Amino acid sequence: MNQSMIETMKRRQSIRTYDNQPISEQHIRLLQEFISSESHLVGPFGRKGKMELIQVTNNVTDKGIKLGTYGFIKNPKAYVVGICENDKYSLVEFAYNFHKLVLFATQLGMGTCWMGGTFSRNSFEEEITLRKVEFIPCVTPVGYPKEKQRIFDKAVRYVVKADNKKKWDKLFYEQTFEKTLEKTRAGDYETPIEMVRLGPSASNKQPWRLVLSESGKVCHFFIEHTPNYSSSLGYDMQLLDMGIAMCQFETACKELNLEGHWVIEDTLIDMPNGNFEYIVSWKSP
Structure with a gap:
């Protein structure tokens, strides 16, 4: 294949x-x-x-x-x-x-x-x-x-806005959450980050928020929770969306021969509000 x-x-x-x-x-x-x-x-x-x-x-x-x-x-x-x-x-x-x-x-x-x-x-x-x-x-x-x-x-896709993906300036950031990430600044990670943007998510909420480090070698993955989104189900469904984002990102990296691995670390990045939560980081050599 x-x-x-x-x-x-x-x-x-x-x-x-x-x-x-x-x-x-x-x-x-x-x-x-x-x-x-x-x-x-x-x-x-x-x-x-x-x-x-x-x-x-x-x-x-x-x-x-x-x-x-x-x-x-x-x-x-x-x-x-x-x-x-x-x-x-x-x-x-x-x-x-x-x-x-x-x-x-x-x-x-x-x-x-x-x-x-x-x-x-x-x-x-x-x-x-x-x-x-x-x-x-x-x-x-x-x-x-x-x-x-x-x-x-087609009707379901319209209702959940499946074909309306958020733009880069709503999802991806550089160094901190105060500076949006331009595609031209994403370097080798432009395509992997774009694959995250295109990934499926519950009700197309796209809760992933990525912050690229100053060196361009570390990409931090955060979630912006939608309050009470799936509380009636007894679990946080939006955490599934973060696993999807990881898969999309890593799969693109592998195809492009971009080396790296997943780590959980203290990012020291201030989060905009209490709905944000750090999940994981992708680190390249």
Whole structure:
């Protein structure tokens, strides 16, 4: 699979309407191999999550369990269910790994759609076994996109403003939060930072805020929380968005042969208000 991951990230869209064509045996095998690989389950923080593939017919599993998605997903052929512990870095790292699966499926020509709050956790929990400390932060349907995107899909994209991404001056900064980052000042990280901008996020809130160091060798990742955004769900869904941002950034860096690694450090950067929280930094040699 020699496709450009940067081009894959650019073309990935959330797919809610699927074709009647069953998923091929080869693609089922490739998905199973991917989600079973240890390297795809543990990320930079060492918090191991899990993923399970459930095949469905008319949204009903082999066990006869009907999986509820509140009408948002039409004709899925399978779901990948995410499982992790409910704490800050477990959620961030899980999403970092889960988004790799999303990009992998995209490269196979399959559609996916991150779902954190528009599905019935109880119905999915009937299908899988969870330990006491585990829960399901999200799922994605999987299948082949319907060739002619239905009006429903377009309407949902319009409602969540999926095609309206914030501009650089609202998301990215240089040295402090008082100075916005110009593209011309981003250096080698211009494309990885742009991939963060293009990444999916819950309700397209794009809560990531990046600060590039004076040297241009360290990129600090912060989250600007939307107050009470997912409090009714019992976990901070926007932490998943930060894992997605990390995945988008690192994936672009790898394709561009930009060396670096993730670290958690004291940035000494003053945050604008109490909704901001530091997550992690990317550091190059």
